[in-house]
Amino acid sequence: MTELEKGPRGQRRGRGARERILDASRRLFREQGINNTGMDQLCTVAQVSKRTAYQHFSGKDELVTEYLRRHDPDTMPDVFDRPDLTPRERLLAAFDKPQQVPPQELTPLCPFIAAAVEITDPDHPARRRAHDYKTSVAARFAETARQAGATDPDQLGEQLALLLDGASARTRALDIETLPTAAAIATILIENALPAAQPGAVEEC
Incomplete structure (x- = not known):
């Protein structure tokens, strides 16, 4: 790549074409x-040549x-990697309304579900990425449930992952x-899955 490039109408533009293309694709x-999105339109919006x-x-x-890889590479770290919350609180935090997401982006379908619906080829790399991501969400729920002391953390993890996808x-x-x-239902599932708290018991962090 040269330092300067030409856009679709010959305008000279600085570095960052890759990021502009990805930004256009996200939108x-x-x-x-x-x-419904073609490369011609993506290039026009990103202001790059084909x-x-x-x-x-x-x-x-x-x-x-x-x-898809850029959308959430670490699988909800703002929920599962929060040191200020107990494991039980992290399970419920997955159902909190996002604070930093613009209102117009709250209703569109989860991009991983959308990709799995639109791309029918099971061997397509994006379809495999969606599969791996959804598997990782359930796994992170299960690991957090295990830290919280759930009697069957794998089952609770799958239940909460399914509930989150259904809400989306x-x-x-x-x-x-x-x-x-969804948060109210999650609370019931979590309470039923966790053993009764003993006096003085502390959850693993």
């Missing part, structure tokens, strides 16, 4: 879906996969806020 894939785009990504398949899909379908209801 367009979220607003109109993966299958030649530049293909210097960074071999094609749309690679771009979609990188878009229902929010999108009905355009209503479903996380408070």
Whole structure:
């Protein structure tokens, strides 16, 4: 890459074409879906030429996969890696309304679910990425449930992962806020899965 490049209309632009393409993909894939977004439109929004785009990504398949990888590479660290919360509190924090997400981004479907719905090929790298991510969410729930002392942490992890995905899909379908209801259900599941607290008992952090 040279320090300066030319956009689709010949304008000279600085570094950062890759990030502009990814920023455009995040917006367009979220607003109109993966299958409805073409490379021409992505290049126009990102203000790069198609030649530049293909210097960074071999094609749309690679771009979609990188878009998903960038979305949440560490699997909800703002929930599961919080040292200020007990394990039980972290389980419930997954159902808190995001504080830093713009209102217009609260209702679109989870990008990993959306990718799995739109991409039917089970061997597509983005489809595999979505599968691995959803598996990792359940695993992080299960590990946190184990730290909280759940009698069957794997079962609780799968229940909470399913509940979170269901809330995402229902929010999108009905355009209503479903996380408070999901949080209430999660509280019941967690209370039923954890042994009765003993006096003086402290959860593992």
